Amino acid sequence: xxxxxxxxxxxxxxxxxxxxxxxxxxxxxxxxxxxxxxxxxxxxxxxxxxxxxxxxxxxxxxxxxxxxxxxxxxxxxxxxxxxxxxxxxxxxxxxxxxxxxxxxxxxxxxxxxxxxxxxxxxxxxxxxxxxxxxxxxxxxxxxxxxxxxxxxxxxxxxxxxxxxx
Amino acid sequence: xxxxxxxxxxxxxxxxxxxxxxxxxxxxxxxxxxxxxxxxxxxxxxxxxxxxxxxxxxxxxxxxxxxxxxxxxxxxxxxxxxxxxxxxxxxxxxxxxxxx
Numbered sequence: 001x002x003x004x005x006x007x008x009x010x011x012x013x014x015x016x017x018x019x020x021x022x023x024x025x026x027x028x029x030x031x032x033x034x035x036x037x038x039x040x041x042x043x044x045x046x047x048x049x050x051x052x053x054x055x056x057x058x059x060x061x062x063x064x065x066x067x068x069x070x071x072x073x074x075x076x077x078x079x080x081x082x083x084x085x086x087x088x089x090x091x092x093x094x095x096x097x098x099x100x101x102x103x104x105x106x107x108x109x110x111x112x113x114x115x116x117x118x119x120x121x122x123x124x125x126x127x128x129x130x131x132x133x134x135x136x137x138x139x140x141x142x143x144x145x146x147x148x149x150x151x152x153x154x155x156x157x158x159x160x161x162x163x164x165x
Numbered sequence: 166x167x168x169x170x171x172x173x174x175x176x177x178x179x180x181x182x183x184x185x186x187x188x189x190x191x192x193x194x195x196x197x198x199x200x201x202x203x204x205x206x207x208x209x210x211x212x213x214x215x216x217x218x219x220x221x222x223x224x225x226x227x228x229x230x231x232x233x234x235x236x237x238x239x240x241x242x243x244x245x246x247x248x249x250x251x252x253x254x255x256x257x258x259x260x261x262x263x264x265x
Binding site: 049060099106122158 | 174197225236255
């Protein structure tokens, strides 16, 4: 049963990722990406990482994708990729090289000695994550607040109209 | 529970699709979304490895990764908007100078 769930969700994830890359319209791409993020949240659930699954839905599929869709709507793109592409031959080289990278990664995974699955599944609830965050990872946790503040100030500086400034 | 290599294999496939998207597409917004796809693939690999070793440390790393991704998206989209206001075009091929 877990294998069937994994295979179905993995198929959805790969198909939506391909949709993001292959579809011309960026709005379709954004919707495919939301499906992909949702299926990764299901993957987190099957790995017993409940907290991350909900954080994934709320932060990624919610907040970040709203920002993306908003930006797509504001910028009205769609004309960029219909015109003649002078770099097309160069760009198509990316596909064989991507396949090569995939082969490399899979070879690396196969050649690794398979680690035994841990007998006790990793705790993934809010309590376990919070305990780790506020003990072992307290300093990085505090640093993220600086990062978020810097990002906020940077966005404000970028968004400010240059005439007013 | 399934062996962790299933999850790392899926994450490898998603990562490669993201890399190809970054290289093939011309619209900076789609390139940005492909980068998000790659970030997510890395996150999935982290959680998969964490499950293999039976610790929650991988999940804490993913939590930090999400924070960084949120900050990155906000700043990146602001930069794309600023470029669009300046040039009225949105193709990565036109942008060869990092000039304000």
